[in-house]
Amino acid sequence: MRHTRLRLRFTILFILATLTIFSLITLYTFIWSTNELERQEQIQDAPKSPGAVPFWSAINHQNIYDLYATPASTIFKRKANITQSRIEELFQLIRNAHTDQAHLVDIEKLYPINPKWNFQKLLEEQQAQEQSDKDADTVDSATNLTKTTKTQRDLTTAEKTMSKHDKIQLRNYVLQVLAKWKKEHQNDEITTIASIMHDELEQDEPSKLNTSWYKYMKTVTNLRVYDPHSSPFKRLLNHLQNAEVIEANEMPQGTQIKVILDLPDSFRALLKPYRVPRNYQTLPDHFYFSDIERHHAEIAAFHLDKILGFYRVPPVVGRLIDITRDIREKATEDLANTFFISPANNTCFRGHCSYYCDTSHAVCGKPGDRLEASVQILLPRPPDVDWEKITHPYRRSYSAARKAKWESNENYCYEHVFLDEEYHNRLLLDMMDLSAFDFLIGNMDRHHMMRISSFGSNTALVHLDNGRSFGRYDYDDLSILTPIRHCCLFRYSTFARLHRVYRQGLSTLLSRSLENGEQLKKILVDEHLTAIDRRLEILFGQLDTCIKTYTVKRVMIDDGID
Ligand SMILES: Nc1ncnc2c1ncn2[C@@H]1O[C@H](COP(=O)(O)OP(=O)(O)OP(=O)(O)O)[C@@H](O)[C@H]1O
Numbered sequence: 001m002r003h004t005r006l007r008l009r010f011t012i013l014f015i016l017a018t019l020t021i022f023s024l025i026t027l028y029t030f031i032w033s034t035n036e037l038e039r040q041e042q043i044q045d046a047p048k049s050p051g052a053v054p055f056w057s058a059i060n061h062q063n064i065y066d067l068y069a070t071p072a073s074t075i076f077k078r079k080a081n082i083t084q085s086r087i088e089e090l091f092q093l094i095r096n097a098h099t100d101q102a103h104l105v106d107i108e109k110l111y112p113i114n115p116k117w118n119f120q121k122l123l124e125e126q127q128a129q130e131q132s133d134k135d136a137d138t139v140d141s142a143t144n145l146t147k148t149t150k151t152q153r154d155l156t157t158a159e160k161t162m163s164k165h166d167k168i169q170l171r172n173y174v175l176q177v178l179a180k181w182k183k184e185h186q187n188d189e190i191t192t193i194a195s196i197m198h199d200e201l202e203q204d205e206p207s208k209l210n211t212s213w214y215k216y217m218k219t220v221t222n223l224r225v226y227d228p229h230s231s232p233f234k235r236l237l238n239h240l241q242n243a244e245v246i247e248a249n250e251m252p253q254g255t256q257i258k259v260i261l262d263l264p265d266s267f268r269a270l271l272k273p274y275r276v277p278r279n280y281q282t283l284p285d286h287f288y289f290s291d292i293e294r295h296h297a298e299i300a301a302f303h304l305d306k307i308l309g310f311y312r313v314p315p316v317v318g319r320l321i322d323i324t325r326d327i328r329e330k331a332t333e334d335l336a337n338t339f340f341i342s343p344a345n346n347t348c349f350r351g352h353c354s355y356y357c358d359t360s361h362a363v364c365g366k367p368g369d370r371l372e373a374s375v376q377i378l379l380p381r382p383p384d385v386d387w388e389k390i391t392h393p394y395r396r397s398y399s400a401a402r403k404a405k406w407e408s409n410e411n412y413c414y415e416h417v418f419l420d421e422e423y424h425n426r427l428l429l430d431m432m433d434l435s436a437f438d439f440l441i442g443n444m445d446r447h448h449m450m451r452i453s454s455f456g457s458n459t460a461l462v463h464l465d466n467g468r469s470f471g472r473y474d475y476d477d478l479s480i481l482t483p484i485r486h487c488c489l490f491r492y493s494t495f496a497r498l499h500r501v502y503r504q505g506l507s508t509l510l511s512r513s514l515e516n517g518e519q520l521k522k523i524l525v526d527e528h529l530t531a532i533d534r535r536l537e538i539l540f541g542q543l544d545t546c547i548k549t550y551t552v553k554r555v556m557i558d559d560g561i562d
């Protein structure tokens, strides 16, 4: 009896407990779901959390954690002031002018110069003028001249800039000089790095003469750093991609981390590691000189240079490396000492350099040992081969406060570049090619131009260091075109190639080249591809303006360089 009552009491207790638990759960679920609903309502207009946004579309997402975040800027679309049909017209115009010019031998008639005008005299006048400006500046700062008198003096200086007549004469003079340069150099023999290095190698390291490295060096000439159709080029790409690393050493030159890899068969390569995602844009408050170098920019620049037919960027591939096996275990002591394991258990290294070489900007594998990098052939350097480092006349000021001279002087090309005899040769037009290339890739950081001086004077620029290109796709920096806008000179051959890729669709060619020839995926986000097409049109627009101002034959030049 007692037993049955006890069981009944237990059953009631059990039912009561179940009911309580059940109602608690229901209540909790209700409260939770209402909260959730409310929460969802609240964040309906707020940006999605970074995790909810697919990686490639995260580009225009504002920062959810930033209370003052403004919506990402809408893509800045600068319109080219030229239509497709005008580009075609321009092409016909330029092609006809080129054909006409090929038959004309009398350069003096084509570019007439007043017998009373003299280059040397103009040069001396200009130099005297500069000296007096400098002296006046020194006096100004010494006597602490008031602002008004200084402005007055600036005004008189402005009046003293090169006269219109002198400018016309000087342009014709430069055009004549370039035509003479062509005559002198059109039969130059093409030389190779292999031939420059041959004798020393034969004496000191004869075994190197049988390597695939030497075979590639036979294709590096004074005109281009690789032959895209040759087998040494294809083998080189494969080698950069797959060869085992023998030693990893830090590159002492430069401001950001770079690693020199020794590869088998005498090859050396320059590695720039992954630092930021493909959709990273130069931080709004960063100058170009604080911008972080991007491995994907190096890769994309190589592909673009190849499509444009310059062949002036040393071959580079994107490579997935094992940070421990390929770098740490092969590192020199100095480099190895900067390795550590991060809190996320990834292998990282800091390296030694002046920008971003500290623990908070370390290069880390992600996850673990996996690291993307650009790997570029390191061309022979001094003492084996001599290079010339030319300060770019349109170099930006590397100071946050100062501006460069060319930014405020519209006559800068006449007063500084045309008057400088160092530019009375192919260098002037190589610089125009480079300005076009840099504008397309958005590179503001071309402080120097490099060329291999062991080749003599007829030697192409080598487009080294493109790590700070592709920094922005929402902005086209017209100032990169200043050399072209100021000097208004351009090669026929370059124009013809630009026109060809324009017709084929430059961005299509580029994305195809990256897809087929690159192991790393999505090197350029679509926004960068769109920007390149837009910039090509802007470049044509600039050439159109030049031609309208100076006529085709005073802008377009055939200096014999393809
Ligand atoms: N592929 C290469 N072959 C031969 N030399 C190279 C190559 N790449 C770079 N160099 C040399 O190394 C120097 C530094 O490289 P790079 O310009 O890429 O570094 P950086 O950190 O951007 O330097 P900076 O801060 O001076 O621009 C170059 O000026 C050049 O002399």
Ligand SMILES: [Mn+2]
Pocket (backbone or CB within 6 Å): 445, 465, 467
């Ligand atoms: Mn650089």
